[in-house]
Every structure is written in structure tokens, then in C-alpha cells.
Amino acid sequence: MTDFSHHEPGASGAAAESGVPLGSLSTGPVEPDGGAAAPARSPGAEAWRELRRKPMFWISATVIFVFLLMAVWPSLFTDIGPRDAVLADRWAKPSAEHWFGRDLQGYDLYTRCIYGARASILVGLLTATLTALVGGFLGLIAGYMGGITDTLLSRLAEVFFAIPLLLGAIIFLFSFSQPNDGFFKTVMSIVLILVILGWPSVFRLMRSSVLQVKPNDYVQAARALGGSPLRIAFRHILPNAIGPVIVVSTINLGVYIASEAALSFLGIGLQDPTVSWGQMIDEGSEQIRNAPHTLLFPAGFLSAAVLGFIMLGDTIRDAFDPKSR
Amino acid sequence: MTSLDKSTDVATLGHGDAPLLEVDDLYVEFHTRDGIAKAINGVSFHLEAGETLAVLGESGSGKSVTAQAIMGILDMPPAVVPRGAVRYAGRDLLTMSPKERRKIRGPEISMIFQDALSALNPVFPVGWQIAEMFRVHKGMNRRDAQAEAIRLMERVQIPAAKDRVRSYPHQFSGGMRQRIMIAMAIALNPRILIADEPTTALDVTVQAQIMALLQEIQEESGMGLILITHDLGVVADVADRIAVMYAGRIVESADVLPLYADPAHPYTEGLLASIPQLEQKGKELYAIKGLPPSLLRMPDGCKFNPRCSRAQDICRTDDPELREVVPGRWSRCHFAEEVLGD
Numbered sequence: 001m002t003d004f005s006h007h008e009p010g011a012s013g014a015a016a017e018s019g020v021p022l023g024s025l026s027t028g029p030v031e032p033d034g035g036a037a038a039p040a041r042s043p044g045a046e047a048w049r050e051l052r053r054k055p056m057f058w059i060s061a062t063v064i065f066v067f068l069l070m071a072v073w074p075s076l077f078t079d080i081g082p083r084d085a086v087l088a089d090r091w092a093k094p095s096a097e098h099w100f101g102r103d104l105q106g107y108d109l110y111t112r113c114i115y116g117a118r119a120s121i122l123v124g125l126l127t128a129t130l131t132a133l134v135g136g137f138l139g140l141i142a143g144y145m146g147g148i149t150d151t152l153l154s155r156l157a158e159v160f161f162a163i164p165l166l167l168g169a170i171i172f173l174f175s176f177s178q179p180n181d182g183f184f185k186t187v188m189s190i191v192l193i194l195v196i197l198g199w200p201s202v203f204r205l206m207r208s209s210v211l212q213v214k215p216n217d218y219v220q221a222a223r224a225l226g227g228s229p230l231r232i233a234f235r236h237i238l239p240n241a242i243g244p245v246i247v248v249s250t251i252n253l254g255v256y257i258a259s260e261a262a263l264s265f266l267g268i269g270l271q272d273p274t275v276s277w278g279q280m281i282d283e284g285s286e287q288i289r290n291a292p293h294t295l296l297f298p299a300g301f302l303s304a305a306v307l308g309f310i311m312l313g314d315t316i317r318d319a320f321d322p323k324s325r
Numbered sequence: 326m327t328s329l330d331k332s333t334d335v336a337t338l339g340h341g342d343a344p345l346l347e348v349d350d351l352y353v354e355f356h357t358r359d360g361i362a363k364a365i366n367g368v369s370f371h372l373e374a375g376e377t378l379a380v381l382g383e384s385g386s387g388k389s390v391t392a393q394a395i396m397g398i399l400d401m402p403p404a405v406v407p408r409g410a411v412r413y414a415g416r417d418l419l420t421m422s423p424k425e426r427r428k429i430r431g432p433e434i435s436m437i438f439q440d441a442l443s444a445l446n447p448v449f450p451v452g453w454q455i456a457e458m459f460r461v462h463k464g465m466n467r468r469d470a471q472a473e474a475i476r477l478m479e480r481v482q483i484p485a486a487k488d489r490v491r492s493y494p495h496q497f498s499g500g501m502r503q504r505i506m507i508a509m510a511i512a513l514n515p516r517i518l519i520a521d522e523p524t525t526a527l528d529v530t531v532q533a534q535i536m537a538l539l540q541e542i543q544e545e546s547g548m549g550l551i552l553i554t555h556d557l558g559v560v561a562d563v564a565d566r567i568a569v570m571y572a573g574r575i576v577e578s579a580d581v582l583p584l585y586a587d588p589a590h591p592y593t594e595g596l597l598a599s600i601p602q603l604e605q606k607g608k609e610l611y612a613i614k615g616l617p618p619s620l621l622r623m624p625d626g627c628k629f630n631p632r633c634s635r636a637q638d639i640c641r642t643d644d645p646e647l648r649e650v651v652p653g654r655w656s657r658c659h660f661a662e663e664v665l666g667d
Contacts, residue, residue: 046450217444223398224438225509226431226462235457239448 050319057315063308070117080108082115082275091291100297104283109294112275113301119276120305122187123260127194128253135199136245139206143214143241144233154207157200166262169193173268183274190269194256205248209241216240243317250313254306261302277302343415344371345549346395346434346517351409353387353394353573355620356402362620364390366573367409369647372549374516377540379552379560379581381596382570385617388553391570392519395551396436397426413517432462435515439522441502445494451505452478452490458512477508481538500531504538511542518543519551524559536563557600561585569593572618572628575647578655589656589665591633627659635660 051057070077085106092102100109142153172193177186213219214237222236261278263269265285270276277298284295353365365387372378382388393399395411397418411418413434418426438444446454455477456470465473471490478486481504494502503523510518520539524532540563543550554560560567560581567584569577569592577590588594595613615632618624624631630640639659647657650665658664 217438217440218446220398221436221438221444221506221509222446224396224430224436225458226427226429228427231461236446240446 047316047319051315054315054319056311057319060308060311060315063304064312067117067121067305067308070114071121072118074111074114074118077114078108078111080111082107082111083273084108084111091287091294093291094293101291101293103280103291103294104287109280109297112280113277113297115275116277116280116298116301117305119183119187119264119270119274120257120260120278120302123190123194124253124257124305124309126187126191127198127256128249130191130195131198131202131252132245132249134195135202135204136206136242138199139203139245140210140233140238140241142203143207143210144229144237150207153203157203160197161200161204163197165194165197165259168197169259169263170266170268172196173263177268183270186270186274190260190263194259198252198256201252202245202249206241206245209244210237213237213240247313247317250316251310253309253313257302257306257309343412345374345414346372346551347410347412348391348395349410349412351391351394351411352407353390353399354405354407356405357621360621363623364404364573364620365394368570368573368575370568370575370578372517372551374549375543375547376566377543377550377552377564379554379564379567380570381554381557381560381567383555383617385620386570387573388555388570389521390573392436392521392551392553395519396430396434398430431458431515432513433515434517434519435510435513436519436521437503437506437510437523440526441499441506442494442526444506445502447494450491450493451497455505455509455512458509462513473512474508477512478505480511480542481505481508483508499527500534503527503531503535507535507538507542511546511548514546515548517549517551519553521553522555523552525554525556532559539563557596569596572623573620574628574657575655576629576657578647580653583654587665589650589654589661590629590658591635591660591664592629594664595632627657635664 074082086102087106089102090104090106092098092106094101098108098110100113103109103112138153138157142150169190173189177189219232219236222232227236257277260269260276261281264271264276264278265282267282269278272279280298281295281302284291284298288295348368348370351365351368352363355362355364368387368391370378370380380388380391390399390404394404394406395418399406406419409419413429418429421429445451449457452471452474455474456465456467459465459470459473460467475486475490478490483489483501483504489497494505497505503526507523518539523539524535527535536559539550539552542548552560552564564581566578566580568575569584569590571592577584577588577593579589584593585597588597592613595611598611599613601610613632614634618628618631624641625644626642627633627636627640627645630636633640637659643659645657645659647655648661650656650661654665656664
């Protein structure tokens with residue numbers, strides 16, 4: 001099972017390091033391709049050039065692509081509807097016809113796993129993007145400006161940081177979401193509460209990263225050569241400080257998917273008739289002795305999606321670090 | 326080839342008589358938790374176009390802070406400039422708005438740093454960083470700026486500049502990195518270049534190459550050069566004048582050759598005596614006793630008196646002024662004539 005008790009998902013350096021050992025898949029030496037005086041590539045383009053050569057990038061990207069495809073276009077993967085139930089066949093074991101078997105209601109488990117991707121991927125992507133934007137932006141400001149701005153923002157972050165993720169989410173969702181809310185409204189309220197409770201971890205990371213970068217000589221040099229504060233913050237500090245945020249955000253994406261599953265598991269996230277992995281895990285866990293496949297398949301999908309994003313985060317980190325080239 | 330001649334339009338600025346750069350009675354303090362650290366206490370000097378002024382001093386003597394104050398890159402707070410002026414072609418830089426100052430930094434006054442590896446941004450190719458100068462200050466497009474960057478890299482004698490333009494700072498050797506730093510600093514033909522220990526992080530042969538390059542660029546462009554260093558050897562061949570700093574003030578100022586031949590301040594005397602000489606082989610090296618004073622607690626009287634072998638009672642009570650001992654030679658010592666005579 002995924003560890004739901006994490007309050008600060010993957011924010012510590014150790015968590016970022018403990019992923020798949022992708023660093024060992026370093027590529028060959030830098031090739032000065034051609035003598036032509038082409039314009040210098042942007043760091044993003046350089047990172048892309050690096051990524052293209054890494055098998056681990058293609059593997060994780062493929063996994064994520066498949067999940068994205070499931071989320072957008074589930075009927076591509078299955079002809080059966082998510083609510084086509086054959087009650088007589090409930091808890092049917094996996095077979096050639098129904099690869100994953102059937103669950104309590106006689107739903108086809110494979111189909112349900114496919115349809116469950118949408119909610120999970122949506123929650124994960126939106127939450128990770130928004131926390132990275134909010135936390136990253138405020139962290140950059142706090143770290144760069146320092147002084148009273150830093151103090152105020154840091155204290156504000158600590159207030160939110162002090163609220164346990166799951167407890168906060170439970171209270172929020174209990175008070176503000178109705179059982180008969182539509183799909184998007186429920187997803188959005190989950191995203192909203194995860195962002196509200198999750199941005200401080202990105203904020204802290206960004207702030208400390210900026211503080212580390214700021215005293216460097218090249219920031220001084222940029223000032224000495226006439227760079228404006230805005231340019232220094234966004235052109236010189238941000239690219240040097242953003243690495244950890246990208247990595248942790250990609251890893252957090254997996255954690256947010258797991259959090260959504262946890263909330264659905266507890267019965268306050270996505271509700272029937274919306275299909276989600278968390279909900280399926282909830283149902284499956286009640287029948288773990290009787291029909292373990294009803295737990296294992298959705299849990300496997302969840303793990304694969306989380307792993308895919310964590311692997312991607314790791315390769316992206318390596319690609320953005322010029323020293324690993 | 327670069328046309329680095331800006332010296333011709335000095336007069337057009339409308340301050341014909343004003344020196345290119347004039348630092349006038351400058352004070353810099355750092356307000357720290359332990360008290361006020363007086364890093365610079367009344368430093369004055371001037372620099373003309375085409376001239377090289379060496380600012381010599383040991384760590385903590387205030388030479389780098391002076392450079393940062395001129396550039397306006399001191400972190401304020403904790404730094405405070407309670408008094409003084411830094412006039413560039415007659416205009417006081419310290420009273421300018423941040424926006425006006427940014428227009429001076431880079432195109433007019435530029436700076437190179439001690440350790441080029443840490444002074445270059447690690448995530449951008451060097452060509453991008455040189456080109457940034459043209460894009461920010463001149464609004465050039467990417468391609469033109471890139472062409473300028475290659476031209477500058479050739480100017481500072483980086484082999485295969487066209488291929489190297491997309492390399493990252495860590496892929497260069499120390500000397501090459503310093504050349505790139507120089508290329509960035511001279512990109513916009515500044516009239517003043519401040520070099521803060523430009524060769525300290527390099528080995529001796531590379532030091533000589535970098536100094537030769539700086540000298541060559543200076544001769545070609547006629548810019549004023551402020552060379553900040555603690556290395557007497559680096560200064561000797563290059564500088565026109567030397568200002569020796571101790572405890573945040575200038576203790577001696579003179580042309581290079583007279584100063585080397587016959588110092589007028591005991592501190593300079595001590596510095597010169599501590600250069601290892603071949604004929605001294607086997608003998609003990611001379612060292613100035615003691616440590617520089619804490620900037621938080623300066624001694625009474627002459628700031629050098631606790632370490633000075635010539636110190637008398639007057640040195641412990643009266644702080645000497647910087648005075649002209651003989652024409653062109655300034656010393657902050659009660660017994661400057663005696664020191665000069667020895």
C-alpha cells in the first residue's frame with residue numbers, strides 16, 4: 001500500500017535521491033557537433049537533447065503517455081463500459097476474456113482500471129502544477145527579496161504546513177463538497193485542498209534553493225554587468241534554483257495521485273459513479289482474502305503511474321544538471 | 326576586429342576636467358550583530374583613462390569592498406555608505422537611481438571576478454552569457470549577439486571559439502574561464518574595468534598570460550584599469566600607480582617604480598621584505614608580525630602600530646594623515662621621511 005501518512009511528500013533530499021538509480025545511466029561525452037555558428041540553445045533545449053538519449057526517459061514517458069491516453073480516451077483500450085455489470089460473475093478470477101477478472105458488482109476490472117486513470121491523472125497533474133507554480137513563485141520572491149517579505153511568507157507557509165495533509169483535506173472536503181457534486185467539481189475541490197496544504201513544501205524547497213544560489217559570484221557578476229533585479233531573479237537565479245523543485249514536483253505528482261486515492265479510499269474523495277483507483281482499492285481491500293485481484297490490479301495501476309512520474313522526475317533532474325553531462 | 330576606442334569621446338560627456346573615476350573620502354560600514362565593522366575609512370583615489378591603478382592589500386583590508394562600492398553591488402543592508410562619493414566622469418554614482426546605475430554597470434564600468442568558475446552561471450553556455458550583454462544593453466537579436474560573442478571569444482584568444490561558444494563554464498580550464506569572464510566584461514567597451522584578483526585562482530604561467538591579455542586590451546581601448554590584488558609580483562609589470570590599503574584605508578600611494586625601490590610606509594616595507602628572494606635561499610622568510618586589526622575594534626592611533634617595528638608613543642595616540650611626502654608620493658605614517666630614507 002502507499003504510505004498515506006506522509007505530510008511532506010518527497011520534499012526531503014533523501015526522498016529525491018532514493019528513487020530509481022537513474023544517475024548511473026549517464027551518457028557519453030559532450031559532442032561539439034559541427035563547427036557551424038548556430039545560436040546557443042536555451043537550457044531547455046539542451047536538457048531535451050540530453051533526455052532524448054536516455055532510455056529511462058523513454059520508458060517513463062511511454063508509461064505516462066499510456067496513462068494520459070487512458071485518461072483522455074478510455075474507449076481506445078476497452079469496448080466494455082465502466083458500468084456494464086454482470087452480477088452473476090462477481091469476483092470472477094482473471095481469465096482470457098476478462099484479463100483482470102470482475103469485482104464485487106460484477107464490473108469488468110480491467111475497464112474500471114482504465115476509466116479510473118482520468119481522475120487520478122487529473123488530480124496529480126493539476127495539483128503538482130499548481131503547487132509548483134504557487135510554491136515556486138512565492139519561494140523565489142521570499143528567497144530573493146529576503147527581509148520582511150521573506151518573514152511574512154515563511155510564517156504564512158508554516159501556518160499551512162502545520163495542518164496535517166489528510167486531516168485538513170478530510171475537514172475541508174466534509175465541509176465543502178456534496179456527495180452529488182459533479183466529476184469536475186469534486187476533482188477541483190480535491191485539487192484545491194491539496195494545493196492549499198501542499199504548496200508550503202515546494203515553497204520551502206524553492207526558498208532554500210534560492211538562498212543557496214543567491215550568494216554565488218555569478219549573481220554578483222550579473223549585477224556588476226548591469227542586470228535588472230527581475231532579470232537576475234528569473235534569468236540567473238531561477239534556472240539554477242529550479243532543479244530540486246522540478247524533481248520534487250514530479251515525485252509529488254505521484255504522491256498527490258496517492259493522496260487522491262487515499263481520500264477516495266476514506267470515502268470523502270471521488271464517489272460513485274465516478275471511477276477512481278482509490279475507490280477501487282477501498283472496495284478491493286474489503287475482499288482481500290476472497291478476491292485479491294480486485295485490490296491488486298488497481299493498486300498496480302496506481303503504483304505504475306506513481307513510479308512513472310518519479311522516474312521521469314529523476315531523468316529530468318539529470319538532464320537539467322549540466323555537470324552530469 | 327573590435328573597435329574598442331571609446332577614449333575619444335571622454336570630452337563629450339561635458340566634464341572635461343573631471344577625472345574618469347574619482348573616489349572621494351569613501352566610507353563603508355557593515356552593520357552586524359556584533360557591532361559596526363568599518364570596512365573602509367576614508368578612501369580617496371582617482372583613475373584616468375588608459376591608466377592602471379593597482380590596489381594592493383591583504384585579505385580584509387577593504388580592497389574588494391572598495392570595488393563593490395564603486396560597482397554598487399554591495400548588499401545594503403548590511404552595508405552602509407555613511408560618507409563619500411564615487412564620481413564617474415563627474416557624476417556621483419552613489420546618489421544615482423538604481424536604474425541609472427544599471428546603465429553604467431556593464432557599458433561604462435565593468436568588473437571581472439577572482440574565480441571565473443563561480444562567476445559564470447553554470448546552467449548557461451558561455452556564448453549565451455557573453456551574448457546576454459548585447460541583448461540586455463543593446464537590444465540585439467539572438468543571432469547578432471551570438472556572432473558578437475564569438476568575435477569576443479576570439480578577441481580574448483579562445484581557440485576554436487566557434488565550436489566552444491556552446492560549451493558550459495565547467496568544460497573550460499581556469500585560464501580559459503577567466504578569458505571568458507574578461508570577454509563578458511569588455512563586451513560593451515567599458516571605459517573602466519575593475520579586476521578583483523583576476524589571477525589569484527590561476528597558476529603562474531596562466532597568470533602572466535591573463536595579465537598580458539588585460540594589458541593588451543587596455544592599450545587598444547584606452548580604458549582605465551583598477552587591478553585589485555594581494556600579489557606584489559602581478560602588479561609590478563602592469564600597474565602605473567599603486568595604492569596600498571591597510572585596515573580600510575590607503576596607507577601609501579605612489580608610482581610603481583619608486584614605491585618598489587623605496588617604500589614610504591612601514592607596511593609596504595614589510596610587504597616588500599616578505600617577498601621570497603633567490604639569494605635568501607636557506608634563510609628564514611620575513612613576515613610582518615601579528616594580524617590585521619579587527620574591523621570591529623580598531624587600535625587607537627595609527628592602525629598599523631601594533632605590528633609596526635618603528636612604532637613610537639605618538640603612533641599609539643595620534644592617527645597620521647595621508648600626506649604627500651615628496652611630490653607624487655603619499656604616505657600615512659608619522660615617520661614617512663625616515664622610512665623613505667632607509
